[in-house]
Amino acid sequence: MSIQVKFFASLREQVGLSDITIEQASTAAEVWDLATDKQQQPDNVLVAINLEYAKLNSSVNDGDEVAFFPPVTGG
Amino acid sequence: MAMKSPFSHPLLVADMAAIISEDYFEPWHLISEHQQKSELAKQFGATATFVGSMRDFNDDADVSEMLLEHYPEMTKRYLEKLEHDAKQQWPIIDCLIAHRVGHIKPADAIVVIACWSAHRRAALDACNWLIEQLKFNAPFWKKESRPDGNVWVEHNTAG
Secondary structure, three states: OOEEEEEOHHHHHHHOOOEEEEOOOOEHHHHHHHHHOOOOOOOOOEEEEOOEEEOOOOEOOOOOEEEEEOOOOOO | OEEOOOOOOOEEOOOOEEEEEOOOOOHHHHHHHHHHHOOOHHHOOEEEEEEEEOOOEEOOEEOOEEEEEEOHHHHHHHHHHHHHHHHHHOOEEEEEEEEEOEEEOOOOEEEEEEEEEOOHHHHHHHHHHHHHHHHHHOOEEEEEEEOOEEEEOOOOOOO
16 A cells, blocks of 8 residues: 655745655544644644545545645635 | 537637746747737637736735746646636636746746636636636746745735
């Protein structure tokens, strides 16, 4: 199993990682714990799985791309 | 170009455009050029536009520059989804969304949204909906250069 994990913006700086691959996880929350070595998760963290918004308790599968980022501020 | 329309009349709809640019663009030129090149321009009865530009202040601090980060693959997909969803809700004939990323200077346009329809209400409502959806859901993040350092913007203004 292989899951690509990405972090963006302030969350990337906070975590100290832009991307990492992990071998095993069943939910996005578990992906966070494994990728960040259980760093404290901000209350307002957003998650996307395969480029679509998801939830922390959403399931992940082999080959997924999971991204974590703070509230968006474009426009 | 003809497509199945959720509305009462047959609707011709152009291929809509979502542009993400690291380079400066002149917003009105972009809108004008898009309209002039459209094969459906003769059906446009209404054009509604929104242009968002960079201020040189935020939260009472001077801002000299901005870095706009995004999630490239998701951003493009999300903007195209917004255009698709807008087409399902309003009889818009054409639509343009353009957004800057990278280094931005005060007064530069950050975002351009233009909607074209046969009558004004659809263009106005779709344009308003698109900018609100973009601001609160499209994966862009602003980092401002202020006198005391570089600061991530943590939330959008209410409007």
